[in-house]
Amino acid sequence: MDWQGQKLAEQIMQIMLLVFAVTAFVAGYVLGSFQMMVLVYAGGVTLTGLITIPNWPFFNRHPLNWLDPSEAEKHPKPQVTVISKKKGSKK
Amino acid sequence: MHSFGYRLNGLLTFAVTILALMCVIASLSDNLNIPSPSAEIQIMNINWFQKQPKGSDEVSLRMNISADLQSLFTWNTKQVFIFVAAEYETRKNSLNQVSLWDAIIPAKERAKFWIRSSNKYRFVDHGKNLRGKEFNLTLHWHVMPKTGKMFADKIVMSGYSLPEEYI
Numbered sequence: 001m002d003w004q005g006q007k008l009a010e011q012i013m014q015i016m017l018l019v020f021a022v023t024a025f026v027a028g029y030v031l032g033s034f035q036m037m038v039l040v041y042a043g044g045v046t047l048t049g050l051i052t053i054p055n056w057p058f059f060n061r062h063p064l065n066w067l068d069p070s071e072a073e074k075h076p077k078p079q080v081t082v083i084s085k086k087k088g089s090k091k
Numbered sequence: 092m093h094s095f096g097y098r099l100n101g102l103l104t105f106a107v108t109i110l111a112l113m114c115v116i117a118s119l120s121d122n123l124n125i126p127s128p129s130a131e132i133q134i135m136n137i138n139w140f141q142k143q144p145k146g147s148d149e150v151s152l153r154m155n156i157s158a159d160l161q162s163l164f165t166w167n168t169k170q171v172f173i174f175v176a177a178e179y180e181t182r183k184n185s186l187n188q189v190s191l192w193d194a195i196i197p198a199k200e201r202a203k204f205w206i207r208s209s210n211k212y213r214f215v216d217h218g219k220n221l222r223g224k225e226f227n228l229t230l231h232w233h234v235m236p237k238t239g240k241m242f243a244d245k246i247v248m249s250g251y252s253l254p255e256e257y258i
Contacts, residue, residue, distance in 0.1 A: 001093065006093060009098060010101070013098070013101065013102055013105070014105065017102075017105055017106055017109055018109065021109045021110075021112075021113055024113070025113050025116065025117070028117075028166065029117075029120065029166060031166075032165075032166040033166060034117070034166055034167060034237050034238075037113070037117075041110065041113070045102070045106045048102065048106075049099070049102055052098060052102065053095060053098045053099055053102060054095070055095070
């Protein structure tokens with residue numbers, strides 16, 4: 001997932017869970033059945049999980065442009081020169 | 092949210108937190124219910140009324156208990172626990188309570204009932220104070236929720252008395 005996709009996944013997850021929670025509570029209260037509320041909510045959590053957790057393609061619509069490997073070879077990493085100043089040692 | 096595990100963890104913790112909130116609201120919704128229960132207890136018969144060898148009075152009685160407790164049930168009720176207690180006053184104690192009978196009502200349909208039974212638990216005094224004693228029979232109930240706060244209340248029925256002499 002890219003950065004935009006992660007943000008989208010988190011938003012979808014939060015909104016879906018809240019919507020399912022409210023729907024489940026209203027359904028349970030109106031029908032007078034606690035079990036109905038729990039079932040609707042559990043179904044909602046599972047559905048939200050299926051949509052937001054796996055790495056679906058629509059989460060990757062703004063991919064990051066990593067540098068091409070052939071391009072990287074043309075610009076070698078600079079070498080770090082170490083100047084050692086140890087006492088009593090000669091190089 | 093950059094990996095499967097992170098997203099899974101985030102989803103589960105948020106889902107459980109919201110579930111806890113739903114349970115709190117469900118418990119609060121119980122306060123909207125205004126119950127209107129009714130009950131009546133008749134003492135059909137005093138089976139026997141003796142003084143135990145160690146010295147305490149004991150009585151066995153047969154009761155006809157009828158009640159309509161259907162209005163106590165809400166969508167968030169798991170069961171209702173009811174018990175009948177005899178309450179009386181003695182010289183030593185201002186209040187004596189002896190539990191005579193109890194039951195668990197698991198569903199609204201079973202909450203309107205009548206039952207004829209002798210006392211499940213022994214009606215024994217601390218002493219020899221029961222002769223001619225006037226007492227109340229109180230039906231207590233505890234509404235046990237599926238989640239949240241338990242409500243308890245009672246109906247006091249007065250006017251019962253025991254015989255003057257042992258039977």
